[in-house]
Amino acid sequence: MLIRSDYHIHASFYRVKKEGAEPGPTAAEQLAAARAAGTELVGIVEHCNDAPHHPFRCLEELSAEYHAPGFPREKVFLGVEADLAEDGSDRCGREGRAKLGLHYVIGSVHVSPVKCPDFSVYLEYEYKRIANALMNNANVEIIGHPFGEGIRWEKAGIIPKWHWGLIPERFLAEILRLAKESGKALEVNRCDFTDGVYLDFLKEIKTGKILFSVGSDAHGTRSVGNAVTRTQVLEVLGFQESCHWRPKA
């Protein structure tokens, strides 16, 4: 059995919101939800990027909650989900990491069809950032939801149906190779377990003994349990605890 972990839980309470919007959960509220779902190792994050509703001070406020006396930090870790630039560097950087007292950084790609309408340009956009982060960024431990943005091109009506068969094979092979070489983890998140090519990618992670991590990507308390369901699928696929990523702390 795999240890129940979820290193991608957003404490969305701290982001800047429109007046009257739902406040979103704090770290303590997300931790309680994760424990109720049966998650043993918990990682709380928020976004680190250039969006106006994610200023750095929100991360400082989240860090203050986590590091406050009395916050139950046993088996609870603090991370960020930082946007990756084309060269693979992340928005948080070593300096931000030290300032916030983080245990880990998830490097993710976030891009919309509005910014990048051409679907094949998007695939290249995400691939380059992931590959460069795997090769050159010592600050990042986990690649968040690889190709998790693809579904947006389906929702925008640019492609009829998103599936992993649309990703060039060489991109997937190179990501697997670089993940293995770098010792970084590939995150199981925003996943469709009915997608045959995605399942093959997971099998390569398993047989290649590449590190993996599991994320619910929950922004509210209700979706925190998604990590448990995903972990159960990985168990059925034969994933081993020895390749299950853990923070060094």
Ligand SMILES: [Zn+2]
């Ligand atoms: Zn993300």
Ligand SMILES: [Zn+2]
């Ligand atoms: Zn996220």
